[in-house]
Amino acid sequence: MIRITRETDYGIVLMTTMARDANPPYSAAALAKQRGLPLPMVSKILKALARAGLLLSQRGALGGYSLARRPEAISAADIIDALEGPIAITECSVADLHACLHEENCAVSGHWHQINSVIRAALKGVNLLDLSRPPAAPVAFWRQRAAAEPVHLVNNS
Amino acid sequence: MIRITRETDYGIVLMTTMARDANPPYSAAALAKQRGLPLPMVSKILKALARAGLLLSQRGALGGYSLARRPEAISAADIIDALEGPIAITECSVADLHACLHEENCAVSGHWHQINSVIRAALKGVNLLDLSRPPAAPVAFWRQRAAAEPVHLVNNS
DNA sequence: ATCAATTGGTACTGGATTGGTACTATTTGG
DNA sequence: CCAAATAGTACCAATCCAGTACCAATTGAT
Numbered sequence: 326m327i328r329i330t331r332e333t334d335y336g337i338v339l340m341t342t343m344a345r346d347a348n349p350p351y352s353a354a355a356l357a358k359q360r361g362l363p364l365p366m367v368s369k370i371l372k373a374l375a376r377a378g379l380l381l382s383q384r385g386a387l388g389g390y391s392l393a394r395r396p397e398a399i400s401a402a403d404i405i406d407a408l409e410g411p412i413a414i415t416e417c418s419v420a421d422l423h424a425c426l427h428e429e430n431c432a433v434s435g436h437w438h439q440i441n442s443v444i445r446a447a448l449k450g451v452n453l454l455d456l457s458r459p460p461a462a463p464v465a466f467w468r469q470r471a472a473a474e475p476v477h478l479v480n481n482s
Numbered sequence: 483m484i485r486i487t488r489e490t491d492y493g494i495v496l497m498t499t500m501a502r503d504a505n506p507p508y509s510a511a512a513l514a515k516q517r518g519l520p521l522p523m524v525s526k527i528l529k530a531l532a533r534a535g536l537l538l539s540q541r542g543a544l545g546g547y548s549l550a551r552r553p554e555a556i557s558a559a560d561i562i563d564a565l566e567g568p569i570a571i572t573e574c575s576v577a578d579l580h581a582c583l584h585e586e587n588c589a590v591s592g593h594w595h596q597i598n599s600v601i602r603a604a605l606k607g608v609n610l611l612d613l614s615r616p617p618a619a620p621v622a623f624w625r626q627r628a629a630a631e632p633v634h635l636v637n638n639s
Numbered sequence: 640a641t642c643a644a645t646t647g648g649t650a651c652t653g654g655a656t657t658g659g660t661a662c663t664a665t666t667t668g669g
Numbered sequence: 670c671c672a673a674a675t676a677g678t679a680c681c682a683a684t685c686c687a688g689t690a691c692c693a694a695t696t697g698a699t
Contacts, residue, residue, distance in 0.1 A: 352644085352645065352646090353645080353646075354644095354645085368645095368646080368647095371646085372646075372647065372648080375646085375647090376647095382645095382646060382647085383645085383646080384644095384645060384646050384647080385643095385644070385645060385646080386642095386643065386644045386645065387644080387645085388644075388645050388646065389645075389646085390646085
């Protein structure tokens with residue numbers, strides 16, 4: 326299954342939360358409580374988002390985080406990049422091409438780059454404003470890993 | 483980083499290998515040797531692909547695997563589905579929506595489905611024939627996890 | 640000035656996932 | 670009837686990830 330980490334998942338939830346009601350700054354504690362997420366995680370994620378320039382941070386009492394740009398100017402790709410590094414579907418989509426150990430055997434070559442580009446385009450096409458406004462048919466979002474038996478995934482092909 | 487497992491990566495290499503020179507059937511051992519991959523892994527992957535209907539298996543002496551359909555009729559999405567279950571970028575893209583533990587907190591909702599669809603479309607648009615024919619500028623493919631220091635990924639945005 | 644709230648940074652840990660192996664059963668051509 | 674090959678299952682070790690803990694730095698309020 327192609328997937329992003331839960332950290333990124335949380336990150337998007339936090340960003341959308343901040344985008345929805347504009348009343349900055351938001352402390353990590355407030356956001357954690359509002360969304361029911363573990364505070365240390367939230368803190369860690371916000372820090373990363375601030376370092377990436379997506380959030381502005383204000384230290385000290387009454388401090389907190391606020392969006393660095395308008396929601397329309399922040400894409401899903403931005404958030405994912407900030408939290409897990411640039412998007413790449415396989416490890417071979419790297420700059421350092423000659424480090425590949427299977428180089429002489431590998432003939433699949435550059436097509437993954439093409440796929441990566443399309444995926445990136447898709448993610449860049451979705452911005453925070455879109456994400457913070459519920460679509461026509463709102464649905465549940467995550468499911469905890471706790472799910473004991475194999476989750477039956479939907480094949481929306 | 484959005485990613486697929488190495489198993490899937492191997493699977494695509496194996497499929498492209500079989501698509502390139504049509505001389506079936508291929509034994510797991512022959513494919514493993516040709517690509518320099520560990521035989522047990524190759525065997526496991528081929529089994530999964532056969533179970534998914536992408537390969538035909540022939541038991542016994544002189545047996546092996548062969549493509550079940552023409553290369554043009556097998557997409558990257560097919561292979562990924564076969565090896566890691568249906569594609570979903572987050573765990574919430576599941577059918578069983580009401581199982582979501584954060585239901586009342588989650589407002590990001592259905593947009594990921596949209597993104598998933600686009601990604602699926604991208605992967606369905608690439609077939610085995612494409613993948614088995616090197617593109618204009620062939621490049622190396624994987625890099626072993628061994629890479630000690632943080633890989634500097636290319637941000638092809 | 641001092642305190643308390645808040646971000647910043649780093650290091651650690653338990654558990655899940657993944658990559659890979661081993662062993663045995665089954666099928667089938669020679 | 671043997672050897673080659675797939676089929677199935679169980680297992681192990683290394684890695685990665687989610688989450689925690691701790692302390693330093695900053696800053697508004699009193």
